[in-house]
Amino acid sequence: MPNLTLDPTNLTAQFEHRGRGNPPSVLPLSAISNCFPGLEFDFRNVWRRVLEGIVLHEAVGVVMDVDPGVPANITELRGAFLVSVDGDPTIGDVQGPRTTGGAVESLGQDFLEWSNALARILTHAGEEVRCEFQTQQNTTITRMLKVRRFFHADELTNNRTAAIGKDLATPGELTQSLCSPWQNDYRECGCYYWAASRPDYVNVETAGGVTSGHNWMARDRSAAAPRAYTLNNSLLFTYDELFQNWETLLKFQIDGRDET
Amino acid sequence: MFLPLSVLTEQQPRPGHLFPTELGWHVLVANGSRLYRVTEDFRDAWQEASNEKLREALLAEAGIGSITEERLLESPPPAVRALSLAVAQKCNLGCTYCYAEQGDFGRAPKNMPLEHALRAVDLLFLNIQPGESLSLSFLGGEPLLNRPVLQAAARHASGWALRTNAKLSLSVTTNGTLVVPEDGDFFEEHGFAVTVSLDGAGEAHDRQRPFRGGEGSYSRIVQRIEPLLRQQRRMQVSARMTVTPDSVQGVKESVDSLIALGFHTVGLSPMLSSPAGHGEMDPEALARLLGEMKECGRAFEAAVIRGTRYPFLNVMNAMKEIHRGTHRPHPCGAGGSYLGVSAEGKLFACHRFVDDPSAGFGSLESGVDTAQQQRWLRERHVEQQSPCKTCWARYLCGGGCHHEVIRRGRPSCDYIRGWLEYCLSAYVRIKTFQPGYFGATN
Ligand code: SF4
Numbered sequence: 001m002p003n004l005t006l007d008p009t010n011l012t013a014q015f016e017h018r019g020r021g022n023p024p025s026v027l028p029l030s031a032i033s034n035c036f037p038g039l040e041f042d043f044r045n046v047w048r049r050v051l052e053g054i055v056l057h058e059a060v061g062v063v064m065d066v067d068p069g070v071p072a073n074i075t076e077l078r079g080a081f082l083v084s085v086d087g088d089p090t091i092g093d094v095q096g097p098r099t100t101g102g103a104v105e106s107l108g109q110d111f112l113e114w115s116n117a118l119a120r121i122l123t124h125a126g127e128e129v130r131c132e133f134q135t136q137q138n139t140t141i142t143r144m145l146k147v148r149r150f151f152h153a154d155e156l157t158n159n160r161t162a163a164i165g166k167d168l169a170t171p172g173e174l175t176q177s178l179c180s181p182w183q184n185d186y187r188e189c190g191c192y193y194w195a196a197s198r199p200d201y202v203n204v205e206t207a208g209g210v211t212s213g214h215n216w217m218a219r220d221r222s223a224a225a226p227r228a229y230t231l232n233n234s235l236l237f238t239y240d241e242l243f244q245n246w247e248t249l250l251k252f253q254i255d256g257r258d259e260t
Numbered sequence: 261m262f263l264p265l266s267v268l269t270e271q272q273p274r275p276g277h278l279f280p281t282e283l284g285w286h287v288l289v290a291n292g293s294r295l296y297r298v299t300e301d302f303r304d305a306w307q308e309a310s311n312e313k314l315r316e317a318l319l320a321e322a323g324i325g326s327i328t329e330e331r332l333l334e335s336p337p338p339a340v341r342a343l344s345l346a347v348a349q350k351c352n353l354g355c356t357y358c359y360a361e362q363g364d365f366g367r368a369p370k371n372m373p374l375e376h377a378l379r380a381v382d383l384l385f386l387n388i389q390p391g392e393s394l395s396l397s398f399l400g401g402e403p404l405l406n407r408p409v410l411q412a413a414a415r416h417a418s419g420w421a422l423r424t425n426a427k428l429s430l431s432v433t434t435n436g437t438l439v440v441p442e443d444g445d446f447f448e449e450h451g452f453a454v455t456v457s458l459d460g461a462g463e464a465h466d467r468q469r470p471f472r473g474g475e476g477s478y479s480r481i482v483q484r485i486e487p488l489l490r491q492q493r494r495m496q497v498s499a500r501m502t503v504t505p506d507s508v509q510g511v512k513e514s515v516d517s518l519i520a521l522g523f524h525t526v527g528l529s530p531m532l533s534s535p536a537g538h539g540e541m542d543p544e545a546l547a548r549l550l551g552e553m554k555e556c557g558r559a560f561e562a563a564v565i566r567g568t569r570y571p572f573l574n575v576m577n578a579m580k581e582i583h584r585g586t587h588r589p590h591p592c593g594a595g596g597s598y599l600g601v602s603a604e605g606k607l608f609a610c611h612r613f614v615d616d617p618s619a620g621f622g623s624l625e626s627g628v629d630t631a632q633q634q635r636w637l638r639e640r641h642v643e644q645q646s647p648c649k650t651c652w653a654r655y656l657c658g659g660g661c662h663h664e665v666i667r668r669g670r671p672s673c674d675y676i677r678g679w680l681e682y683c684l685s686a687y688v689r690i691k692t693f694q695p696g697y698f699g700a701t702n
Contacts, residue, residue, distance in 0.1 A: 002299075002301035002302070002304075002305060003299045003301045003302075004298075004299065004301060004302050004305070004318070004321060004322040005299055005322075006287075006296040006297070006298055006299075006302065006322050006323070006324065007296060007297040007298075008294070008295075008296055009286065009295040009296055009297055009687075009688065009691060010293070010294065010295040010582055010583050010584070010585050010687070010691075011583060011584050011585050012292045012293055012294045012295075012584070012585025012587070013289070013292075013294035013295050013296050013585065015585075016292055016294055016324075017323070018323045018324075018325075022323075024325075087390075120391055123391075153699060154695070159691075159695030159696060159698065159699065160698065160699050
């Protein structure tokens, strides 16, 4: 068999490179991991260590930990919320209707997604930027923190590549918060998120152009149960039930119906 | 295998270009400007493939798909973030080949009134977001013939940039004959990129760029520019050469002399289309120019390996773009995020199209004609151009300068591809022997 191994030389080639045998989802273009925990790696994790000295949560602006050996004025940031970086807020006012068709109103404050909120500061890589924190006691403190370089550079040659910098993630961190299809996330995430392999609307019957059926996660999907797609939590399996016994509770679907 | 007739007769898009270097065979994949070193097996298969479809399949087998492009054709026109102001549509030189026809674009000489210049700056900053980059350039004619308006517009723009936290680049292209020391102070204060049009050192320049009375302008320019060369800190003073068949011999020497004078960079471009056809490059002159440019390129490579400077702009830009994999569906921003403003306050595709109604984009008064922007970007897209859509260099070249192509066609493709192939192999060499050179560019 001919050897067709290509060695990516410039940055777009490195960025778009898919090793032979790897599926399309390993490429950032076709991966789903840029703002949700993906199925291949969780891109959100690259932001956790973008500010030297502290470790953020991958989705929420809370300081989970600090780097070993940092001074006390950094140690005290543990548990504080990061509210702005270099003048840009990391929290936004969420606007929208509270109910379907309702008026647009403020739905409260929420943390912005890191890739949107922090991308701009990468132009300050290697420099210190002003970071504002809110402590659990509701006081505001400001620290100057250095922005880490995003891309890996070879120390000897200063040759920068399209690989993510080693300081941004320790081994295992990029995949530590992946979806866990057989655990929480299988119940947690809406059906649209999943590939076709996760059943959703089952035991469906059609009459007069109208369908009726069961939610696959409904505890009672027997013939006697009312055929309506329910999202009522009390009628669905709990996480614990699924952890303990998913293989009996979630039946294979044969021709769109629970196996018998 | 039976192939439909259309496959045999119609030129198929080349998915890439295979080329040898001292460091092995490489392939440039057109889509995404991706560069790979390949194995001998791959090279053989590429060379044996009888058509481009098979090469595409070979790339796919090696794991290289395309990054689709169609979306760009449908995307809404970008905001205008670069403007050039023709502050003076007149000139004191009489260059033989000038696109502006001695500065006035073939019409009565005029200055841009202050009001238009300020309004153009306001247009540039319309709906600006903090951190955005913008560029404002002053061209003509000779922009220093309207110094007060140039300065007022630059100050107005700097004020805007400060208030909005935007990144502003200011630039001016001048013939250098009217520069006074105070200009140096002003350009330094505002961090201008100053480009001086110099077609060589001494006589070569004088032949092409005389004063209107016929006497040479070189010594006067150098005398006026030298203080700026010493003064440059925030400001960058570069030289730009226009090459004609008369000046092509000795281009390398000219580049050397201009670099020795202390210019920040020295760049060149061949004269491809002039209003009366004077000085246009023919295929033979282009082939000679390519030889001269490769020599400059080799001097650049040697300097990079030694860790010294040989700032030949054409090769420096190529290195940056190849390294990043710049994917360019248009040759430049003209008619998209870049427009040229005429002295009368009308908008055109770029500084070269000033007062050409076929490339009008509205006016300061009526605003940017976004429908025209959309039409222009769609029609001028490299995939819509022939023979570009089949050319391997299409996404590095972008299809060639609109102004030149519309006026004269595409006589320089062999030269463009020859230069790119040289640059690709120079990139591979520098990347191998001095990879740190690219540290600063990403
Ligand atoms: S102008 Fe010539 S070199 Fe450039 S893309 Fe078109 S055909 Fe290729």
